[in-house]
Amino acid sequence: MTTQTILPIDRETLAALSQSNNEPAWLSTLRLEALELAGQLELPVVEKQKISRWNLDAYGSYKSSPAIQSLSELPESLQSLVNLEESSNILVQRNSSAVFQKLSAELAAKGVIFTDLNTAIQQHGELVQKYLFTAVKKDENRLAALHAALWNGGVFVYVPKNVDVELPLQAIMLSDDATATFAPHVLIIAESNSRLTYVDNYLSTDGVGLDQAVHNGVVEVFVKPGANVRFASVQHLNATNVTYRRAVVENDGRIEWIIGEMHNGNAVSETMSVLQGNGSSSDMKVICAGTNEQKLSITTKAVHFGKSSDSQMFTRAVMRDAASAIINGITKIEKGSTKANGEQTEKVLMLSPKARGDANPILLIDEDDVTAGHAASVGQVNPEQVYYLMSRGIPKSVAERLIIHGFLAPVISEIPLENVQEQLRSLMERKLGQ
Known part of the structure; x- marks a missing residue:
């Protein structure tokens, strides 16, 4: 038995939107293929959460916001997140489009690219096309397909070989119109032996109600041999939130995830490192907080393919009122990844009698010559x-x-x-x- 899926946009409207944004043919085709997949695929299976009951249809419509000339034009609540005098590497998205971006002349001279993804497709189309939707694929589930069809704004970062970006690149993603599609896509490529710190903030204004909007976001990070990427994100949205973050790490590369899931609505997130190369490593640190009757599903995952690869996971959740959280830590060590090491810890702190927490450490090991461990606790x-x-x-x-x-x-x-x-x-x- 199948159920009819009502999509938030039709083919003709999507094609017209892509054309109005002057997108290349390959991207228009990708969007339309993804929309067709969205009508065929099922929702992702989320352990102990019936997300089919969530409001997952309130995508709104594409709304371009006017550009600003200075960070001082930002709402006061956002100005506190940046140093107005020293912020030389910053991008701001408001609802469906970027409204401000700035990259220091020094980094630009070194070949660093830091811009919104729409602009990157116009100026660096072949590079974007090579990587876009190759870590998080459009056919994984209905929500991934919808993101591939509807994404907007977003961030593109490219760091050339041997370049060290000493100061963090910062992005601010603001949703202040519940009727505007808000689905940023972040794509980061760090070439061999480069170094990068990237920080972003996702925020809603109080005018956006919990049941009025959906944020469907994807992050793809590609860490080339010997590169080191530090990715930090704080998300505080009045919306139903779905986020997939994924990094592909090559020989001796390293990814560090630092994630604060501070949403006000129901949320599903998966932060995953694919340790493809020998000597590759991943370090994940995630916190989340739930209040009222929020339902959270927070998953960290590391998949080991490379020899002597190492993954560390550290997740902590605090639940209040009648909020509930499912915290999953998954370490998968594939056959052939000898000398791999995977460690994980999940802890849930409950502040009220009706709060609920479930910590699930999972080890899936197909190789003998490895080390792995896990710890989990739930309590008051x-x-x-x-x-x-x-x-x-x-x-x-x-x-x-x-x-x-x-x-x-x-x-x-x-x-x-x-x-x-x-x-x-x-x-x-x-x-x-x-």
Whole structure:
């Protein structure tokens, strides 16, 4: 038995939109193929979450926002995320399109590309076409296909061989119109022996209601031999959120993920490293917070193909009210990846009796000559820790706040920009009422 899928856009409208954006034929074809797939494929299987009951149809329509000439024109809530005087490498997307971008002359002279993905397709089409939708494929499930059909704005980063980008590249993604399609695609290519730190922020204004919008985003990162990419993201959206992040790491390459999932709506995210090369490595640090009746499914995954590859996963979740979280850590070591090592830890802290957390460490090992380990815990704030702090004159509410801060600090402290660290702390305190 099959059910009819109602798509958020028809072929004619999608083709006209692609033409109005002056997209090349190969991309127009890709979008239309993906839309057809979306009508055939099923939703992804999400463990212990019935996402078919979620609002996954509110994509809205493409709305281009006017460009701004200066960061001082940003809403005040966004200005706090950037240093207006020193921000030389920054991109801002508002709803469906980029409105501001800036790259230092020094990095541009070295061949670094940092622009929105639409512009990159116009100026570097062959390079984009080589990588786009090769890590996260358009035929994986209905949501991946819909993203491939409807994505907009986004970010493209290219770092040439042996180039070290010392200062972080920063992107801000703002959704302040619930009727506008908001589906950024981030594509990063780090050539051999290059180094890059990239930081982005996803935010909604209070005018966007929880059931009014869907964010369907994809991140693809390609780490060439000996390259090192540090990817940090803080997401705080009033929307149903679906995000797939995936990195393909070659010989001696390294990917570091630092993720703060601080949404107000239901959310599914998967952050995955494919350790393709020998000596490749991945380090994932993820935190999330749930309140009210939120339902979260947060998955970290590492797939080992290369010999002597190494993966580390560290996920912490804090649940309040009647929120629930499914935290999955998956380490897959394929046959032939000898000397591989995979370690993971998942911890869930519940702040109220109705909150629920489920930590699932999973090891899938098809090779003998490897090492792997996992740890998981689900529980409430330790009363002995609270008592210890109270015995030293600290009020109970402050003691609990300090414990929560300590629980999340290992991830927050890794955020490469101090003002973004402060944003994440503020979001955490606001969400958890601490």
